[in-house]
Amino acid sequence: xxxxxxxxxxxxxxxxVFREVYGQAxxxxxxxxxxxxxxxxxxxxxxVVASERWRSDGIPPNPAGWxxxxxxxxxxxxFRRSARGRELHEQLDTxxxxxxxxxxxxxxxxxxxSDDQLRLIFTCCxxxxxxxxxxxxxxxxxGGLSVDEVARSFLVTEPAxxxxxxxAKYKIKAANxxxxxxxxxxxxxxxxxxxxxxxxIYNTGLDDPERAALRSEAIRLARALVELMPxxxxxxxxxxxMLLSEARVPARTSEGALVLLRDQDRTNWxxxxxxxxxxxxRACLRRNRPGPFQLQAAIQAVHCDADSxxxxxxxxxxxxxxxxxxxMPTPVVALNRAIAxxxxxxxxxxxxxxDAIAPDLxxxxxxxxxxxxxxxxxxxxxxxxxxxxxxxxxxxxxxDRGFLAQQIEELAEDGPSRSTGRTDRLDHQTKQLR
Amino acid sequence: xxxxxxxTYTVEDEVPGAPATPEEMQTFMERVIALEAEMDASDTxxxxxxxxxxxxxxxxxxxxxxxxxxxxxxxxxxEHIGGFYVINAEDLDxxxxxxxxxxxxxxxxxxxxxFRATGRVEDWRGEA
Numbered sequence: 001x002x003x004x005x006x007x008x009x010x011x012x013x014x015x016x017v018f019r020e021v022y023g024q025a026x027x028x029x030x031x032x033x034x035x036x037x038x039x040x041x042x043x044x045x046x047x048v049v050a051s052e053r054w055r056s057d058g059i060p061p062n063p064a065g066w067x068x069x070x071x072x073x074x075x076x077x078x079f080r081r082s083a084r085g086r087e088l089h090e091q092l093d094t095x096x097x098x099x100x101x102x103x104x105x106x107x108x109x110x111x112x113x114s115d116d117q118l119r120l121i122f123t124c125c126x127x128x129x130x131x132x133x134x135x136x137x138x139x140x141x142x143g144g145l146s147v148d149e150v151a152r153s154f155l156v157t158e159p160a161x162x163x164x165x166x167x168a169k170y171k172i173k174a175a176n177x178x179x180x181x182x183x184x185x186x187x188x189x190x191x192x193x194x195x196x197x198x199x200x201i202y203n204t205g206l207d208d209p210e211r212a213a214l215r216s217e218a219i220r221l222a223r224a225l226v227e228l229m230p231x232x233x234x235x236x237x238x239x240x241x242m243l244l245s246e247a248r249v250p251a252r253t254s255e256g257a258l259v260l261l262r263d264q265d266r267t268n269w270x271x272x273x274x275x276x277x278x279x280x281x282r283a284c285l286r287r288n289r290p291g292p293f294q295l296q297a298a299i300q301a302v303h304c305d306a307d308s309x310x311x312x313x314x315x316x317x318x319x320x321x322x323x324x325x326x327x328m329p330t331p332v333v334a335l336n337r338a339i340a341x342x343x344x345x346x347x348x349x350x351x352x353x354x355d356a357i358a359p360d361l362x363x364x365x366x367x368x369x370x371x372x373x374x375x376x377x378x379x380x381x382x383x384x385x386x387x388x389x390x391x392x393x394x395x396x397x398x399x400d401r402g403f404l405a406q407q408i409e410e411l412a413e414d415g416p417s418r419s420t421g422r423t424d425r426l427d428h429q430t431k432q433l434r
Numbered sequence: 435x436x437x438x439x440x441x442t443y444t445v446e447d448e449v450p451g452a453p454a455t456p457e458e459m460q461t462f463m464e465r466v467i468a469l470e471a472e473m474d475a476s477d478t479x480x481x482x483x484x485x486x487x488x489x490x491x492x493x494x495x496x497x498x499x500x501x502x503x504x505x506x507x508x509x510x511x512x513e514h515i516g517g518f519y520v521i522n523a524e525d526l527d528x529x530x531x532x533x534x535x536x537x538x539x540x541x542x543x544x545x546x547x548x549f550r551a552t553g554r555v556e557d558w559r560g561e562a
Contacts, residue, residue: 128526175548176436178525186527 014054018047021064022144023224027116028068030123030179033075036141036169042071049074117142118228119179121221125194126177133168134197140165143217153204153211191229195238195293198222202242206249207397215246233284237294240280244300247273258403262309274304295324314343331360339370347374365394369404376411385411435522437480437549438529442542444516447487451541465539473521478532482519520552 022043029039046067060066124137132154139145139153151161171177182190198218205214222239229235251264281301284294299320306312321337334357342350351374354367361367372387385408392404442449453459473479488507495502507514519536523529526548533544551558 126526128530174550175526175529175546178527182527 013059014051017054017059017063018050019144021067023120023142024064024117025067025071026141026144027120028064029071029075030120031116032072034179036172038075039071040141042075043067045074046071114228115181117224118181121194121225121228122181122190123172123177123179125190125197126172127190127193128175128177129168129171131197131200133164133171134193135200136161136164137168138197138221139201139214139217142221145217153214191232191234194225195234198225199238199242199293202245206245209253215242215249218242219246233287233289234291234293236280237284237291237297240277240284240297241293241300243273243277243280244297244304246270247277247304253399256399257406258399261303266307269304277301277304290323290327292324292328295320295327299324312343314340318344331357332364335361335364335367335370342370342374342377347377350374351378363394365391365396365400365404367391368394369407372407376407376414379414381411381414435524436526436529437552438521438523438526438532439518439545439547439549440521440529440533440536441518441545441547442516442540443513443545444487446512447489447514449516449542462540469535469539472535473519473532478521478523480520480522482517484517485515488514520549 025043025046026036026039029042030036033039033042049070050063050067054060054063120141121138124141125134129137136150136154139150140147145153147162147165148158150165151158154161156164181187198221201214201221202218205211205216205218219239219242222235222242225235226232226239247270248264250270251266251268252259277297278301281294281297284290284297299317302313302316302320317340318337321333321340325333325337334353338350338353338357341353351371354371354374358367358371368387368391372384372391375381375384375387388404388408388411392401392408395401395404453462470479470482491507493504493506493508495504519532521529521532523532526546529546529548533546537544
């Protein structure tokens, strides 16, 4: 290995460790300082020191602890040098009551505590913050993404994202949003908000290949959450749902175009991820405390279990959608259930189910795409074309529009009188519940 | 301990969801009195009140030391603050819990705003 290559490898190792320990270090220092901005600045300073020190001395055995200790010491030095700090310090010499975080006894053991990260997740995803602020804070503070990276993830400019983060942190401080794991009574609702933020981050990465890194970030955060809250089956359910979706990403597109579930090359699915996802779903079933994320994961587990589209256990999928609808009665769940009914009872039954939700989802392209598919299977070409055209008009992504244009082209080839043998269905593995 | 303003708004001088019949008014009063008793028992209640409508408002500004009066409210809006509580709460979660109870008792959305500082400026300047 040439020195340049070795140096590069060390540099990337240091970057990787920074990314891994950023959230832990910020979380612990927020507890110590009681202030997010102060904690972030201190961690940035410590990273500057570390990037020099570690490249010569190597990465320490406990990098998070090293960063926290260095960050804390530097912040305290800065604080003492400031006028306000000197004033406080003089008072402390005569006053035995020391403010939290500044007493010498607190300095002894400030190693990263896993509870700190949990506290920070719940603060970032507090329901008093708007969703886009929750997502931005989570990616910045826990994911360790730079402001520019977060900005690019949400297609806004860096100054706009910086402003968003400042506003969110201002509200946390001004309104005194607590830094703690919620009480048991509030936990289910508050956890839902955390899980939704992580799933939103994952799906943002799924919608756009340019933002694929968000998927691994979401999975990493979900994994951390499961470790922190091993008794919460919904957290495990979310992790399984992401893994089972992620496993099929390699087969989802071909040369930029969407490939339907029925046409995917299942040998390209990642078996290791599927096995891990299946194991989590089985553990959830044993616990028997079902919730929306676990049920969605179970549906994906059934898909991943099938060797082919035809071999899918559709009655089981319909049963799981029924169960999901009972805990999460949204039109989008009803849409996915209707599509599954197309496989068990046929397109006529599916259309009846779609009619019931059509008023609620008139502006949702996938509802019209599903109608088009069922109409096509019934041989009603003109009605199918109208539905596909409406779907294409509403679709937001290039991939979706391309896919729908292809359906319309194929309709013309179906011939006037015979109904098509080849059926096109929505890819419910990736599109569900959005 | 922080302090928060919990406020209700009127829309075009009406209170949406306000009691319409004497019976509704009776149960509304009972709910609010019970809420205030709960606030008192936990040392939450600081001050509160219901305001007359914006038509009763006057804006006073100072022009070279001379007061200038304008009839009507400062904000040109359909919505105006109708009533409020000032409460003590440990943190936002506690304040939101009280806002939830207030919204339930009054059948009206409650805006929660933290105080940057309370009391006399002399007491807090240099801190906030």
